Amino acid sequence: DAGITQSPRHKVTETGTPVTLRCHQTENHRYMYWYRQDPGHGLRLIHYSYGVKDTDKGEVSDGYSVSRSKTEDFLLTLESATSSQTSVYFCAISGAERGSGELFFGEGSRLTVL
Amino acid sequence: SQELEQSPQSLIVQEGKNLTINCTSSKTLYGLYWYKQKYGEGxxxxxxxxxxxxxxxHEKITAKLDEKKQQSSLHITASQPSHAGIYLCGADISGNQFYFGTGTSLTVIP
Structure with a gap:
């Protein structure tokens, strides 16, 4: 199994509070991704990173920011959480260029915004 | 993602039956991946x-990618309860943005 851990695994918070989810990998992989999974929408890409300090937006990036100050950690921040951000968040990593390798997924972080 | 259309959205089959799940894109796919997710897990x-x-x-699951690399199918032969879960196709469509289909929920009735 790929060494990828997410924290926290479960969080309940209130609207308007900041939230940070952490993805930590021990594989030294270059690419890291944050997805959210919602019924009827499958997995949607929020942000991704292709190296330290190199990040870019995915298809549903509004309301989210990310940071990657070292290879092993990719942080997802909700500056001011809203109820629409209640979801299950998955981190994924890949060591391969352009579609040539699989993504390895963390176990997910379930976030509830009241 | 709108980039990948997956069908059907859900499937209920009797144990032992065959089934097919489809994944289609309007763009060329740089690698097509199939994943399975058990409910509530990664x-x-x-x-x-x-x-x-x-x-x-692999075992009773066969996946194909068409010649134009825009459509893939996942076929399960003689389905078993252990095949139940959500099946997702994923692909690198633009740069290093990895997109997923909306998923197919499979229920296998013993």
């Missing part, structure tokens, strides 16, 4: 297809 990699016309099998 995703498990099943297979990767890269070349047009490629076909791979």
């Amino acid at each position: 995703l498990i990699f099943l297979m990767m297809l890269q070349k047009g016309g490629e076909e791979k099998s």
